[in-house]
Amino acid sequence: MSHHPSDPELFGLLAREADRQANTISLIASENHCSAAVREACASVLTDKYAEGYPGARYYGGCEVADQVERLAQERALQLFPGMAHANVQAHSGTSANLAVLEALAGRGGRIVGMKLSAGGHLSHGYPMSHTGKLYAAEHYGVDPESGLLRYDEVREVVQRHRPQVVIAGASSYPRAIDFATMRGIADEVGALLLADIAHPAGLIASGEMPSPVGYADVVTMTTHKTLRGPRGGLILTTADCQKKIDGSVFPGGQGGPLMHQIAAKAVAFGEALTPAFRSYAAAVRTNAAHLAECLAEQGLKIVTGGTDSHMVVVDLRGLDVTGADVEKRGLAAGLTINKNMVPGDPLSPRVTSGIRVGTAAPTTRGMDLDAMTEISALLVALIREPDPEALRPRVQRLCDAFPIPGIG
Numbered sequence: 001m002s003h004h005p006s007d008p009e010l011f012g013l014l015a016r017e018a019d020r021q022a023n024t025i026s027l028i029a030s031e032n033h034c035s036a037a038v039r040e041a042c043a044s045v046l047t048d049k050y051a052e053g054y055p056g057a058r059y060y061g062g063c064e065v066a067d068q069v070e071r072l073a074q075e076r077a078l079q080l081f082p083g084m085a086h087a088n089v090q091a092h093s094g095t096s097a098n099l100a101v102l103e104a105l106a107g108r109g110g111r112i113v114g115m116k117l118s119a120g121g122h123l124s125h126g127y128p129m130s131h132t133g134k135l136y137a138a139e140h141y142g143v144d145p146e147s148g149l150l151r152y153d154e155v156r157e158v159v160q161r162h163r164p165q166v167v168i169a170g171a172s173s174y175p176r177a178i179d180f181a182t183m184r185g186i187a188d189e190v191g192a193l194l195l196a197d198i199a200h201p202a203g204l205i206a207s208g209e210m211p212s213p214v215g216y217a218d219v220v221t222m223t224t225h226k227t228l229r230g231p232r233g234g235l236i237l238t239t240a241d242c243q244k245k246i247d248g249s250v251f252p253g254g255q256g257g258p259l260m261h262q263i264a265a266k267a268v269a270f271g272e273a274l275t276p277a278f279r280s281y282a283a284a285v286r287t288n289a290a291h292l293a294e295c296l297a298e299q300g301l302k303i304v305t306g307g308t309d310s311h312m313v314v315v316d317l318r319g320l321d322v323t324g325a326d327v328e329k330r331g332l333a334a335g336l337t338i339n340k341n342m343v344p345g346d347p348l349s350p351r352v353t354s355g356i357r358v359g360t361a362a363p364t365t366r367g368m369d370l371d372a373m374t375e376i377s378a379l380l381v382a383l384i385r386e387p388d389p390e391a392l393r394p395r396v397q398r399l400c401d402a403f404p405i406p407g408i409g
């Protein structure tokens with residue numbers, strides 16, 4: 001990490017962050033470590049360029065290169081998800097993407113149905129404090145409180161009762177594959193459009209590791225920085241029918257100038273995700289997560305849904321005399337970055353919670369393997385059962401030293 005002499009204060013902070021990342025392990029399921037090429041594109045000259053509009057139809061001059069960059073990102077996005085007609089690569093984030101899509105498809109005062117936040121859904125799926133919960137009449141489906149699995153009959157019941165314009169399939173904290181064919185059928189029964197939000201499993205779906213919503217969803221949104229391992233940002237894929245409305249809703253509807261440097265970095269990441277090396281990575285992410293879940297279960301922990309199909313494992317801490325917030329705090333002292341997370345039927349608030357969520361996307365980028373997952377499971381169990389996290393720090397450091405972050409060290 002270069003230390004720019006013009007601003008030692010700020011670049012000192014960046015150096016500290018690089019050091020923090022290198023010497024801790026991110027088990028936050030929504031984080032990853034992008035490549036040096038992605039970071040370089042993010043920090044490129046394109047940060048200076050205004051390019052309001054879309055390729056070939058901009059409101060500023062000098063967009064010849066920006067046009068090519070954006071087209072390249074769009075082409076590669078569609079190669080990653082063949083079958084979708086159009087890619088909008090301008091959404092600044094996953095939430096911005098969902099705001100744009102709902103505005104286009106539900107319309108003012110429209111009705112939407114999504115998964116409850118407490119069951120694993122996302123804020124932007126109609127949570128009351130989100131604009132999506134204020135602008136639209138939102139109803140939610142949950143999961144089975146015992147198994148933690150989606151109940152499609154409950155989804156159908158909520159959709160039949162609420163008759164939304166848009167049904168949202170997708171979650172922030174659901175470790176299992178979603179049956180998009182069934183969700184499509186449920187939406188069709190009331191003439192609703194289907195939005196699949198694949199923010200978390202995007203990289204796994206692009207690699208064929210998990211079932212795809214393409215062919216079922218009218219619109220697919222995702223973030224580019226989780227399992228897709230790109231820069232922080234959003235991506236929207238649409239059918240031909242939805243393309244015009246969605247583009248207009250992103251710009252000029254909800255955004256101004258696109259972040260062209262970020263779009264360039266998305267293009268780099270999409271190119272990387274098209275390689276065999278990325279497919280091997282995605283397979284390893286899943287294998288690692290399955291192994292981690294198994295090891296945790298063998299050591300007596302309750303795993304929500306009994307396991308995982310993805311990169312994510314959710315642990316139910318009820319009955320263990322420790323909260324998600326406690327474990328998150330202990331993890332920081334040990335060098336493991338994890339997040340507290342609600343579990344189905346959680347009696348505690350989102351700031352405390354009865355669970356933790358861990359993910360294998362970032363550790364797998366460091367090359368961590370099944371043995372490393374076994375060690376991480378032992379560290380997590382120790383964190384939960386023995387409140388002496390500092391004692392675990394040397395073991396975490398050994399893993400960090402053995403598996404440096406590519407491009408950071």
Ligand code: DSN
Pocket residue numbers: 029030094122172173
């Ligand atoms: N904050 C992301 C996550 O952690 O799942 C979703 O926006």
